[in-house]
Amino acid sequence: MPTIDDLAQSLSTYLNPDQINLVRRAYYFAEQAHDGQRRRSGEPYVTHPLAVARILAGMHMDHQSLMAAMLHDVIEDTRIPKQAVAAQFGEVVAELVDGVSKLTQMRFETRAEQEAENFQKMAMAMAKDIRVILVKLADRLHNMRTLGVMPPEKKRRKARETMEIYVPIANRLGMNSVRVEMEELCFKAIHPMRSSLIQRAVKQARGNRKELVSVIRDAINTRLREHGLEGSVTGREKHLYSIYRKMRNQHKSFAEIMDVYAFRIIVPTVDDCYRALGAVHNLYKPFPGRFKDYIAIPKANGYQSLHTTLFGMHGVPIEIQIRTQEMEEMANNGIAAHWLYKSEEEALVGSHARTRQWLKGVLELHQNAGDPLEFIENVKIDLFPDEVYIFTPKGNIMEMPKGATPVDFAYAVHTDVGNSCVACRIDRRLASLSQPLQSGQTVEVITAPGAKPNVAWLSFVTTGKARSNIRHYLKHQRHSDSVALGRRLLNRVLGSLNASLEQVPEERIYLLLKEAELASFDALLEEIGLGNRMAYMVAKRLLEQAPGEHKEQLDNSNAQQPLTIRGTEGMVISFARCCYPIPGDPIVGHVSSGRGMVIHSEACRNVAEIRHNPERCLEVEWDKQVSGEFTVELKVELEHQRGMVATLATAVTSTDASIEKISLEERDARFSVVELLINVSDRLHLARTIKRLRAVKGVNSITRTRG
Structure with missing residues (x-):
């Protein structure tokens, strides 16, 4: 069995005697800390940190990395705190050890969540000092070499985790020897036959x-x-x-x-x-x-x-x-x-330069991720081994994962470029944003002020950076839309009671937040906007201890001004897919839990039962300046003729309406029914489109579907 003396002898080829003595000190400290502990194989526990240090010595790593390797399980598996390690061996070594240590003290709902949290902590430490991941890779490599004594199920679980996270990281950092050995050991554990x-x-x-x-x-x-x-x-x-x-x-x-x-x-x-x-x-x-x-x-x-x-x-x-x-x-x-070719300081700077871009991306993913599981999912996406090489219009080269799209490229250039991207040119020709990029192409991103990420982008982007930034933007957008709608709903109810938010005392709001266990007033407004709390009930709660006139008004709260719909409210006001209301139709707002407000036509059967319930339905009307595109469903009955669907599509687009969906069903030997989902701006635009469709030869009848 190799000893600390064997290690010291191999270190003498590239470390000075003082540095070797520090590594020895770390070994004796670990030996004392792990006294009485044994590995599953029966060997003293200290053989594991010694073996990890030997792997790093083979890479000619610096003395601080070797000390961290000796001590990497001390904080986690013994009662010695991080402060004690820092006092003995310095802050740098203590930070390296802490970065490698798992979060054993915290409680988690599931094993997946615990592993994700552990990886997140390690990734953050790695972004500060790349040596954290080198120690961790050596630790995992030795654990994989000594898997033999583990039960089969645990072997497979460890091997899958290694294959999913540590093999791609070793590959991303260019450590081919470690990657290949890990792959071989994982393959043997998962598929022994x-x-x-x-x-x-x-x-x-x-x-x-x-x-x-x-x-x-x-x-x-x-x-x-x-x-x-x-x-x-x-x-x-x-x-x-x-x-x-x-x-x-x-x-x-x-x-x-x-x-x-x-x-x-x-x-x-x-x-x-x-x-x-x-x-x-x-x-x-x-x-x-x-x-x-x-x-x-x-x-x-x-x-x-x-x-x-x-x-x-x-x-x-x-x-x-x-x-x-x-x-x-x-x-x-x-x-x-x-570390083979440069001094320690140069090596740290050089290695940092090599991976600075990736680690900067890891930090950005961490900031945008909602939870550790989303973070680890995004990092795994970014660890794809295959690259394509894309040129910017100025001739700079950017590496992208295989299958990356112009949207991924836009986010790789800068988050703001991605967020405001509207179109792209590939080799000077306009191209689709969802088109996979090929090596050697020159990509130019076209942006527009006020443009926003599209939720549909999530279905084709491949990089973690693009995915996390789109999700982050949409979450933030949903939050701000919900708060704005919640404020409008609450103000509207309070206005009908001859009150306003400004008149409600702060202590009343504070009491309500405490009762509802919410951190801020914005959180309450967001709950109202999302439909999780009724504006009517919140207003009632805010005013119930107010002077008597409010109570009287509250009982006669019928004279409410309708809420106006502008069409630009964002993600928390949606339009029902059962009756497809458009500007000009009489409408009603249904507050749906978790979705915000859904706008229905007044005559829609789905809201008939709750139509007059003030807690579930609201009087709404179209704003005079309403804008946007609204979907309408039309049924067109027509005679069988060659090319009829193309003729109908041409008629629709000639009025500046756009087709979302088109489907054809044969009714009998002579007639077919075409279902069209088209986007129009209002009822006048719809009337123009229907008029153009009626002029098509062979069209028998056109009806608008209203649920």
Whole structure:
């Protein structure tokens, strides 16, 4: 079993004696704190933090990270508080330890909520200091290596959590070695039979391929020497999970995947990378369209390399990666590679620069998320490994996840650009906002002052930033709309009682808020606007202790002025889909719990029973300046003719009305009925549209559906 002396010896290659002594001190402190505690395997608990520190030492991490690794379970699993750790080892180490520790003291409704809260806390600490996630990844990697003693169900749960959160994070930070090992261990825990079957098949295939691998390697080496290039050529092993994923996702057989031979060429300089590429392209013919230059345009996680695929002897496909030694370290260790090449301060700054954009995004997601579960969902969305590279009109490159749309791009540029986006140009042509973007496209976002995010965008955006910002805006919009409507409703009822909000004493409002257990008067107005509280009852409660004239007026509260509907109230006033009222129709407002106010036609059957209940229905009328588009349902009976639906659609759009939905049903051999949902501005606009439809040859009758 490795000891602290073994670790100290390996640290002596890159840390000074004082720093090694601090790591030793942290080990002895952890050993004392965990005294008597054992792992499920029966080993003393301190073997786990020591193993985590060894993983980080392999990445040449700084002494503070190693101390945090030694102490990462002290706050969580022993009675030693964060302050004691800070007093012994300094504030920086204490913050790292606290960031890695779970929230064990808090109570949660569900395990999912607890895990989300833990991840949220870790992400916030990680945004302050990237080393938090490096310690956490090393901790999780060692836990996955020692899963063997766990019960099968717990194994699977840990493996799924690792696969969903920690594997994508390792990938996002470019830590390929950690990612691959975690994937292999997760695959073994979730699908033990599949893992062992593929392992046996790989072993067998490796024996059969040995000869051809050495022939291709020798040919590449010879060609590099002929071009005066120094470089090492190694065969790349295919990992079990990678093989399984390709078989499952690409529907390929094991033989098809193993037929591809993969090699990596490591050369001294970037210039040599391109020269080596030319050399191998002279040796074997390249596959068209399979060359990728990640040196000129690195991946979002900092990965750099040249990729090409060649036709080898007898048409055997050969995949080649060409990179420098530093790129190789970066590919394997990602952010942690900074500690190999730079001093601690430079490494922290460098690694921060590498991930600053992503971590800034994580903080923004946290601010906009309603709860930890929404936050973790948005972060998972943002951890997609595949990227497309999009150009701004000025020629800057932006990385976006695969499947991203112009709306995602707009939010990636700036939140305000996303919120006010109305259209876009892709390669100088107008395009749909929901169109998935392709690498190399130039995207220009068109904005308009006063434009707002559309709830429909949530159905096609792919980035966490876009999704969380749209949700945040809509929540805020709904809140402000609800407060404004609540204020209008309450003022209207109070006005009918010869009172106003200004006349209600503050202590009366305070008492009502206390009774209703609400934090502010705006919260009360929001409840009224959403229909969760009746304005009539709130007014009654506010005035019941007032002088006598209010009480008399309250009993005769029939002379209420109708509430005016402008059509621009926002999300808390909606128009019923049963009777489709439009400006000019007599209307009534139904207060629906949680939805706010729903406007119905006066004659609508759905509100007939509660029509005269002042607590459920309100007198409303259209404002003289009403604006917006309103939906109407029409039934058009017409004779069968070729192209009739297109003729009707042309007639509707010629009057500046728009079609929301169109459906056709055959009534008999001669006639069909077309149901049209169209958007108009008022009854006059509807009359013009109906007149145009009547002029269409073959139209027999037109009726407006009113529920």
